[in-house]
Amino acid sequence: MDADFHLDVALIHHPVVNRNDEIIGSAVTNLDLHDIARAGKTFGVTTYWVVTPYPLQQDLATGIVGHWTEGYGRVANSDRAAALSIIRVIASLEEVIMEMTRRHGRRPKVIATSAGGQQCGISYAELRCEIIEQKIPVLLLLGTAWGLAPAVLELADSVLPPILGPGEFNHLSVRSAASIILDRLLGR
Amino acid sequence: MDADFHLDVALIHHPVVNRNDEIIGSAVTNLDLHDIARAGKTFGVTTYWVVTPYPLQQDLATGIVGHWTEGYGRVANSDRAAALSIIRVIASLEEVIMEMTRRHGRRPKVIATSAGGQQCGISYAELRCEIIEQKIPVLLLLGTAWGLAPAVLELADSVLPPILGPGEFNHLSVRSAASIILDRLLGR
Numbered sequence: 001m002d003a004d005f006h007l008d009v010a011l012i013h014h015p016v017v018n019r020n021d022e023i024i025g026s027a028v029t030n031l032d033l034h035d036i037a038r039a040g041k042t043f044g045v046t047t048y049w050v051v052t053p054y055p056l057q058q059d060l061a062t063g064i065v066g067h068w069t070e071g072y073g074r075v076a077n078s079d080r081a082a083a084l085s086i087i088r089v090i091a092s093l094e095e096v097i098m099e100m101t102r103r104h105g106r107r108p109k110v111i112a113t114s115a116g117g118q119q120c121g122i123s124y125a126e127l128r129c130e131i132i133e134q135k136i137p138v139l140l141l142l143g144t145a146w147g148l149a150p151a152v153l154e155l156a157d158s159v160l161p162p163i164l165g166p167g168e169f170n171h172l173s174v175r176s177a178a179s180i181i182l183d184r185l186l187g188r
Numbered sequence: 189m190d191a192d193f194h195l196d197v198a199l200i201h202h203p204v205v206n207r208n209d210e211i212i213g214s215a216v217t218n219l220d221l222h223d224i225a226r227a228g229k230t231f232g233v234t235t236y237w238v239v240t241p242y243p244l245q246q247d248l249a250t251g252i253v254g255h256w257t258e259g260y261g262r263v264a265n266s267d268r269a270a271a272l273s274i275i276r277v278i279a280s281l282e283e284v285i286m287e288m289t290r291r292h293g294r295r296p297k298v299i300a301t302s303a304g305g306q307q308c309g310i311s312y313a314e315l316r317c318e319i320i321e322q323k324i325p326v327l328l329l330l331g332t333a334w335g336l337a338p339a340v341l342e343l344a345d346s347v348l349p350p351i352l353g354p355g356e357f358n359h360l361s362v363r364s365a366a367s368i369i370l371d372r373l374l375g376r
Binding site for chain 1: 219222223226227229230231232267268270271351352353354355357358359360361363364365366367368370371372374375376
């Protein structure tokens with residue numbers, strides 16, 4: 001599948017906040033790589049950026065991806081190879097935006113996500129139209145730990161509303177949130 | 189939140205199929221418990237049934253749930269305690285259906301899910317209406333490994349269409365699929 005739209009996803013491991021709203025860097029987890037790559041590939045995401053400034057964490061992520069795209073995993077499960085092949089490990093969000101700008105000849109529209117966000121950002125329907133109909137290159141930012149740091153939110157052009165069920169409880173994993181957002185933006 | 193509808197989810201570890209369509213039992217995984225419980229609690233699921241006939245696997249699942257609902261985890265993260273409190277570990281799908289029948293005074297409508305399923309089952313919109321408007325108690329079946337065994341599908345009243353992106357690639361984790369299905373059925 002070569003989609004004629006361009007949505008990239010960036011999973012931010014630094015800077016994010018902890019439960020006390022302090023700026024931290026979080027650890028890369030295996031399941032975040034797999035689940036979000038599988039959902040990304042299913043919904044036509046071009047590149048899934050795994051953003052961490054820590055060299056050892058970059059090596060870990062690159063090693064996991066390599067196992068599935070070049071190592072034994074490729075033979076064992078070709079679907080998993082295809083999914084993880086959309087991952088790129090990179091040091092910072094600024095570098096992601098520079099690389100996307102280079103690829104597309106224009107700065108991508110940068111959209112943040114937040115579980116506690118305001119309802120007044122861009123709607124899912126509007127962003128879906130911009131991606132699919134208007135072919136605007138979009139970068140979707142996902143936070144680990146307790147969410148994206150203010151410095152990241154300041155780089156975003158808009159924010160998607162939080163995903164809500166019937167009640168007030170809202171404690172989705174980033175893997176679940178990413179899957180639901182991609183379905184709303186790109187699902188058939 | 190006390191929802192006035194009743195949707196339960198059952199994650200089936202046996203009988204499921206492997207890549208060669210052989211009947212197997214799969215292992216309970218920690219992340220399946222957490223991610224689907226968190227999505228379930230967010231969207232108002234009443235009970236998340238973890239179905240495995242193996243006593244050691246039942247003990248493992250019960251131990252993980254207990255850590256978060258009664259042990260140290262409850263203090264560390266009360267949201268996680270609330271999420272995992274909807275989990276019940278049980279030996280078979282037949283027992284789930286019996287227990288739901290006892291609770292609701294009628295057999296639940298049993299809905300299977302399948303990544304390779306036909307498009308001719310019940311639609312998401314129709315099932316959403318039956319759950320929210322008609323208050324029909326519904327049990328949603330999710331498969332681990334390569335999916336639900338034929339014997340499980342035969343217990344179901346209908347099947348939801350597979351979740352598709354723009355292309356043919358379809359390799360979502362059960363955690364992602366569960367999250368998207370719950371959003372489609374119960375999201376605001």
